[in-house]
Amino acid sequence: MLHVASAFCFFGGSVAAGVLNVLAVRAERPSETAFLLRLIRVVLPVVFVGVLGTFVFGIWLWHRLGFPIGAGWIWASLALWVVANALGGIGGRHQERSRELAERLAAEGDASTAELRALLRDPKGTAVSYAAGVATLAILVLMIWKP
């Protein structure tokens, strides 16, 4: 139960952060972009509880349910968990840079610039965030499929 609840925090928190990020990218004014990107910080504790809980309770379940030490799907899930967190961290730093620029522009007349639009729609930053989402989804597939 605690492992699944943690997974809901991990996945649900990531969905919420993703929604706020997409809304921030689509916002017209830098002040609105900065506001929505700031709100991601509110959601992050939910994600962190999920990240920690899925690992701790997952390892506990591994031992308790007697899955073999060589279970490939569990090792693959652990690798994807590391990848998802690393990519999420990189994506988060990109969002922080966008937020800082948006806050500066908001204080200087609240008009969007090409630099902010380019930063928000940066293909690398977007790809990293989507890759983190795909890795998280792949963990869910492995957890339910248990190949």
Next chain:
Amino acid sequence: MLAFSRPFWPLFLHVLGAMTLYGAFIAAVVVAIAGHARATLSSLAIAVPAWLVTLAGALWIAHDEGLGNSNATWIGIGHLVLEPGVVILLGSIACAFWWTRSGKAVAGRVVAGLSLVYLALLTVALLAMSGKWG
């Protein structure tokens, strides 16, 4: 794919839909409390397809595993939260729409309250279903 499609897909869709629904309501609660009407409406709009996928997965599992007449508490809680929950979901969307149109603070407070209540109900449901209560 076909080899595991029967047991895999219904549960996968049910859980994926439920997790997305949960995330959409977390986002809705956060932006509603922060006072952003348009973002609240957008977050709640994402919850609609997620709710449909969750329900479709649940009905598929119930059909395949013959759980339609089950008296298990955890299934009852799941049904109670998911199906009548659409009233809260649609009520939240209606209030969020009213909020974006009117800009009235009371509409925002109603959306935040409804979303928070549904998020709490979803939390109880996910704990009941994952813990197989009763």
